[in-house]
Amino acid sequence: MSARNTENTVGGRVRRYAQVGTAMSGIAARYAGKRVFGWEIDNTKYAGELRAALGGLKGPLMKVAQMLATIPDALPADYAAELAQLQSEAPAMGKPFVRRRMAAELGNDWQQRFAAFDLEAAHAASLGQVHKAKLHDGTDVACKLQYPGIASAVEADLAQLRIIFEIYKRYDKAIDTSEIYKEIAERLREELDYVREAKNARLYHHMLRETANVHVPEVIPELSTQRLLTLRWVTGQKLLAFKSGSLEARQAIAQNMFRAWYVPFYHYGVIHGDPHLGNYTVRDDHHINLLDFGCIRIFPPRFVGGVIDLYWALVKGDQDLAVHAYEAWGFKDLSKDAVSILNTWAAFLYAPLMEDRSRLIDETNSGRYGQEVASDVHRQLKQFGGVTPPREFVLMDRAAIGLGSVFLHLNAELNWHRMFMDLIQDFDLAKVEKNQKEALELVGLTAAA
Secondary structure, eight states: OOHHHTTHHHHHHHHHHHHHHHHHHHHHHHHHHHHHHHHOOOHHHHHHHHHHHTTTTTTTHHHHHHTTSSTTTSSSSHHHHHTTTTTOOOOOOHHHHHOOOOHHHHOGGGGGGOOEEEESSEEEEEEEEEEEEEOTTTTTEEEEEETTTTTHHHHHHHHHHHHHHHHHHHHOOOBHHHHHHHHHHHHHHHHTTTHHHHHHHHHHHOOOOTTTTTTTOOOOOGGGSSEEEEEEEOOOBBBGGGSSHHHHHHHHHHHHHHHHHHHHHHHHHHOOOOOOOOGEEOTSOOOEEEESSSEEEEEEHHHHHHHHHHHHHHTTTOOOHHHHHHHHOOOSSSOOOHHHHHHHHHHHHHHHHHHSSOOOHHHHHHHHHHHHHHHHHHHHHTTOOBBBTTHHHHHHHHHHHHHHHHHHHTTTOBOOOHHHHHHHHOOOOOHHHHHHHHHHHHHHHHOOO
16 A cells, blocks of 8 residues: 555545644644743744645645645745745656556446556655546547545644644734635645536636647547546656746747736636646747646636726826725725735736736846845734735745746736736726626636625
8 A cells, every 4th residue: 555545544534634633733732832931933944844744645735735825924924935835746656556447436336438548656746646548549648646645644744734824823823824824725626526626627728728738638528537637748848847948938938928917907807826846837839738627716807807906006006996806806894004015915916907018027036035025014014913815825926926926936027017018908897797707607616705
């Protein structure tokens, strides 16, 4: 039995609770000592201990960790920095598991459905592994097979995440993480539903059908189930393979990534919430292949309108329009001071869109300036009583920060302002509502509340 299979037994989940729980308990005790006795603690040291504990799990909590690492001040900076280093790669399940699971999903004669099926995983990640296969008509396909017992593992990890947030809440009230937890929990549970992911893939195929240079693999429905998702195999390289390529290549890739993420958002109110490097590949012609559709967020169209309103509020210095935008996002009872502080963070995120010129996404060419801005915003929010970020904020902010990281890797200089304007020049909220309604009905998904 493989290491991963052992981990997903009842005993394995108990060890998961114990391993992470021990780390959490130790950190909780240290923070209690800090509050009650004034003890000094070394955040860097204990953050490293936490990463070491979590890094051994190679499970669903890795996805949570990567998500938290991109949400400013959802966790202390030292902890977020350590969690950002965690990788979602996991040891693959062995051949006996693959045979059993494929038989459970497609029947004992499953091998007859394929001309060839590679029992060795082509890729193994936190929730499942991918196998390359060939259909009888010669079509190459990717079979994404979910690990056994992973739903229980997800619930175990979410329970530990709640503990992490409770610890943070005890000593720092600048950011109320209650809505962040709800959003992460709901999205992670959705990722276990491969029927839903198949619908998400079809949704993206529809939304990007007229977007050149971005490719969405076709779902093979007769070979897909709740725990097995089969799509056409697409070929490409990891983005980092192009990091030292020509400026022309890097800029083409950046433009394609920008449109892959933001055409669906501004035209349909939908965003891919995970710009993780493993979720897409780059073709030799610099086109983008989107590979994973588990972490998809469908927004109320008003939220998209709020994103655009906030842009114009920053351009015009219009405080009332900014308040309207934040309320459209779901923020409540914001004071003038809170709005002003939030505008500081928004100005950082929108900065590349504000200037009609070619520029790097971050002209410091590092993440340090963003960390400094986030730290300053956090300090001020703490001083003025804190805020509760709405749950919709989580994946939108994660996508923006994650894509910013991609553009930093590419060192691409583009006129982000004009790319943004091209997307929103004919923006009409009623049109977004209509587009979203028709697209969701087409694939059998439900609109956001």
